[in-house]
Amino acid sequence: MSTPPLLPRADLERLHDDVMAWFETAARDLPWRRDVSPWAVMVSEFMLQQTPVARVLPVYEAWMQRWPTPADLAAEPAGEAVRAWGRLGYPRRALRLHAAATAVVERHGGEVPSGRDDLLALPGVGDYTAGAIASFAFGDRAVVMDTNIRRVFARVVSGVEYPAAAVTAAERELATALMPGEDAHVWAAATMELGALVCTARSPQCSACPVADLCRWRASGYPAHDGPVRRGQSWEGTDRQCRGRLLAVLREAEGPVAKARLDAVWPDAVQRERALDGLVADGLVEPLDSGLFALPGDR
DNA sequence: TAAACGTGGCG
DNA sequence: TCGCCAAGTTT
Numbered sequence: 001m002s003t004p005p006l007l008p009r010a011d012l013e014r015l016h017d018d019v020m021a022w023f024e025t026a027a028r029d030l031p032w033r034r035d036v037s038p039w040a041v042m043v044s045e046f047m048l049q050q051t052p053v054a055r056v057l058p059v060y061e062a063w064m065q066r067w068p069t070p071a072d073l074a075a076e077p078a079g080e081a082v083r084a085w086g087r088l089g090y091p092r093r094a095l096r097l098h099a100a101a102t103a104v105v106e107r108h109g110g111e112v113p114s115g116r117d118d119l120l121a122l123p124g125v126g127d128y129t130a131g132a133i134a135s136f137a138f139g140d141r142a143v144v145m146d147t148n149i150r151r152v153f154a155r156v157v158s159g160v161e162y163p164a165a166a167v168t169a170a171e172r173e174l175a176t177a178l179m180p181g182e183d184a185h186v187w188a189a190a191t192m193e194l195g196a197l198v199c200t201a202r203s204p205q206c207s208a209c210p211v212a213d214l215c216r217w218r219a220s221g222y223p224a225h226d227g228p229v230r231r232g233q234s235w236e237g238t239d240r241q242c243r244g245r246l247l248a249v250l251r252e253a254e255g256p257v258a259k260a261r262l263d264a265v266w267p268d269a270v271q272r273e274r275a276l277d278g279l280v281a282d283g284l285v286e287p288l289d290s291g292l293f294a295l296p297g298d299r
Numbered sequence: 300t301a302a303a304c305g306t307g308g309c310g
Numbered sequence: 311t312c313g314c315c316a317a318g319t320t321t
Contacts, residue, residue, distance in 0.1 A: 048317040055307075055316090089305030089316095096319085126319045146317045166300080192317065201315060202310065232313060235305090244305055282304095 006177055007157060011214055015156070016180045016187065022210035023190035026197065028053075031060060032136075033189075038112035039070055041137035045129045046097045051088055053196070059086050070101040071110045077297020082284060083251050091247055095283055095296075096124030114138040127167075135185040143175050144188040148195025153178065155199060159216030161225040162201070242266050242275040247284060256292035 007015065027033070030053065032044035043063055047056040063084055067073040073081065078098045085094035100122040104112055112133065113119055119130040127145070134142040150163040153174060163171060180187050198205045206212045217223070235241055245265040249257060266272040276293075279285040286294050 045317065050304090050316055050318055051306080052308080052316050087306060089307085090318090092304070093319085124319065128318060132317065144317090147315090148317065196317075230314085231302090232315095233304090238303095240304060247305090 006174075007214070012178070015178075015211055015214055018210040018214075019190045019194060020180075020183070020186060023186070023193055027189070027193055028197075031057070031064075035064075036137060038114070038133065038137035039068075040064060041133055042100070042112050042129075043097065045132050045136075046093050046100075046124060047088060049093060049129070050090060055088060059084070059088055067101075069110065070104040070112065073098060073101040074105045077295075078283070079286075079295030079298040082247075082295050083298075086251070087248075091284055092282055093124060099123040100125065112137065114140065116142070132188075135188045139185045141179065141184040142188070143172065143179070144192070145172070145175055146192055146195075147201075148192045148199075149175070149188070150195075151201060152191050152195045152199045155204075155217035156211055156215045159220050159223075161217060161223065162227070164227065165230065239271060239275050239278065242268075242271055243279055246272070246276055246279060250285060250293065250295050250298075255298060256288055256290070256294035258292055262293060 006012065032040045044056065044060055047060055066084065078095055081094040081098040082091055085091050103122050104110060108118065114134060114137070116130050116134060119125050119133055125133070131142040131144040132146070134140040135144050145167055150167070150171065153171070154160050154163040157174065157178065194209070198209050206215070206218060209215070212218055246262050249261055249265055253261070262276065263269075263272065266275070276285065280287060283296055286296050288294055
């Protein structure tokens with residue numbers, strides 16, 4: 001147990017007050033903030049994993065229109081969720097959201113649970129999402145650490161440009177120590193919003209930051225990140241790209257498709273078969289007895 | 300722990 | 311143009 005490098009009490013209070021006051025005026029009017037039903041929060045959190053808000057908005061609206069409750073989604077085949085997911089990316093999230101909705105119906109009477117352990121037991125819900133649902137949907141005092149919040153704390157408090165690749169114990173202690181006594185759920189939303197709108201990864205707008213005068217990274221002259229360089233994701237020619245192509249065919253088709261339709265979108269047969277097998281193993285694609293391929297449950 | 304997992308927009 | 315990055319989770 002190390003002592004977290006906390007701010008002086010007066011600075012900590014000002015950090016709370018200024019960020020919360022800023023949030024009151026700058027918070028975006030997002031649909032999952034208007035309808036704060038736990039299901040709305042849960043759906044938005046799944047969609048927002050590694051995906052920008054702007055791309056989520058239209059898919060989210062259509063999704064909630066079609067499936068207003070977990071039971072509504074659970075009543076349909078998983079393939080419908082995959083299809084409705086569209087081009088949001090990481091389609092296993094659609095499968096997991098469908099599975100989570102099913103679990104909510106089976107284990108929690110159709111109501112999204114509020115307890116951390118119950119949330120973590122749902123498919124696709126990890127440390128961040130459990131905290132986000134507890135905080136945003138139920139107003140609980142939960143530690144929430146997403147990429148935005150972590151970056152804000154790294155800069156303002158720790159004085160470095162970026163947080164470590166993975167959450168460290170010290171970082172969790174810091175986030176816990178920084179939580180205000182009251183309205184921790186507002187603090188979570190406010191710090192996340194600050195990271196998303198002002199304290200951005202690439203070009204932070206420090207002139208618009210409510211706590212620029214407290215920021216240790218700024219005070220020390222914006223030292224560049226010195227840690228290991230984050231490995232970029234390769235894309236061209238990868239299995240990932242191939243999977244995307246194959247699944248797009250199925251998503252855009254009316255029903256099951258012939259193998260030839262899949263073969264047409266990727267030239268390398270070895271890689272194509274490997275990717276298709278992977279999609280089947282993941283449950284994103286079903287090989288039918290007829291020899292056709294379909295989204296799960298799509299007959 | 301590190302690698303896999305989609306997609307598209309921005310600097 | 312092209313690498314970086316986006317409200318992470320799983321294995």
